[in-house]
Amino acid sequence: MDRIEYASPILLPNESYLAKDRNVRLYDGDQKTSFEGGELILTTHRLMWGRPGAIPLGQVCLTMHLHLVVFVEEDSPNAFSFSRSRKIILHLKEAPPDRNEGPQPSSIYNFIKLSFREGLNSDIVGLLNDCMQKRRWEWGQSQPNVSTKPSLPNIKLRTGIAGIERGIQEKQKQTDENISLAFKDLSKLMSMAKDMVGLSQNISTKIREKQGDITEDETVRFKLYLLSLGIDDPVTRDAYKSDNQYYRSLAKQIADILITPITEAGGIMALTDVFCRVNRARGLELLSPEDLLNACRLMESLDLPLKMYKFDSGVIVLQLVSMSNESIAESTADMLNEKGSLSSEELARLLGISVLLAKERLLTTERFGKSCRDDSSEGLRFYPNLLLSKE
């Protein structure tokens, strides 16, 4: 407490205001003092404490220079204490001999406590540590003070619990900075994404206009990809009061944008592909897998042209409502008859679908007794079920 001086709350050159807390009480070591219910102001150089309203008026207040602070810690709440207030402890250096007059000429304690009656502004410990590391009060001073900078690592190298805690705090700060930096990039990306969707729409309209000129396969395919990009008005959760409403609209939108690609893909699309396509089309406001799944579950009850189906193997797909297992079995059996025999890879290539789906089709066909399998060292192949159909 003897480190605290009377001073005017006018900022020094280079000093700037950082944080303020109300209803703060000062402790001399463990002893309560009469300085309670005041305002505490943290600047880059000093801590100031004044009676309510005193500081804004420029009246004399209590100040303590931060270079006296050795270490800051939060007082762990006493198990027997009923108070809601949070305390931080400032461990201090020896009082300098040339200080100004203060409220208490001497003290047996080497630390003071600040009690925050209205809870702790969580930043204050971090800010304090920050100030002590930056040592702004040294910046404006003359060159020789550079030599004091090497003394900085001395503090960092402090051993013991204090040193470890300091290390942890530094690491946390670093992580914090990294995260905010990363999110800064992300928000930049999000703002760009809108432009990118716009751009792709532009390109696709242009291509649509010039449709006649394009004949090559690859260009056509590229055009298709672009056309499948971009939903003008993606359904987002914010616009709906209940999850259920949200999923319903989402289901409708998904059905709208996927009906053409799914028809082209032979009536079935694996949910993973659906997830990719939908999110690619949305561009931003991406969907989570759960939301997609929930929306797809509703499709059948909403009379949409698509429905979700789960194969016995656990593979989940979206398929046309008109597409039944019978019709799958029927068409696959036709292909088998035509080709003689097929592996899932061959069927996948023929239909332009994934191997996984091709296999599901063959297994469905088998379940209907329209194919039979040949499981040999050469792999699993399926044949028309001559065992049943031919005598």
Next chain:
Amino acid sequence: MDKMPEQFEFPWQHSFPPFFTLQPHSETRARQISVWRALILDYFRFAKTCTLDIREASHHPLFNNASINRKLDNEFILAALSDLQRTQNAAPVDKQRHRWEIYWHTLEEWGNLIYNYVTNRGATGSVLTLFELTQGEDVQDEEFCGLETDVLVKALRVLEGEGKCEVITSDDLEGVKFF
């Protein structure tokens, strides 16, 4: 005994690769097994052999179609034989169920065939040697001609149980007396 009789004509299924994979679809599998049953019995009837060792079966031309590079695995063979055993068309000889006898006629049918033959010839009451019954000149046209002795004895034991004959075994002579 495992010699492939050149004339035996395999059904088309034998060249159909899925025939050699146990089918998961129940109806298909039932049909598949029944074709295998018939095929096994036909083959053994044709080859006039009764014994089969599962451990050697993977080289057996019946279970291994080299031209399409497919063969039955032993579990499948065991399943087919077990199905035959259910209708008494096969029986394991050892406890490990490795060696089997295949009866294209069940033992009961064999017994009846032999008994009918004997009664038709009016040979009831007389004693016939086992050799006479399977290798004799008089039986060349009968189906049980060349039947393996082990199987013959088992068929006769069934008849014996019905009180239609008595098997006489002594060291140097094996015979049967029909009633």
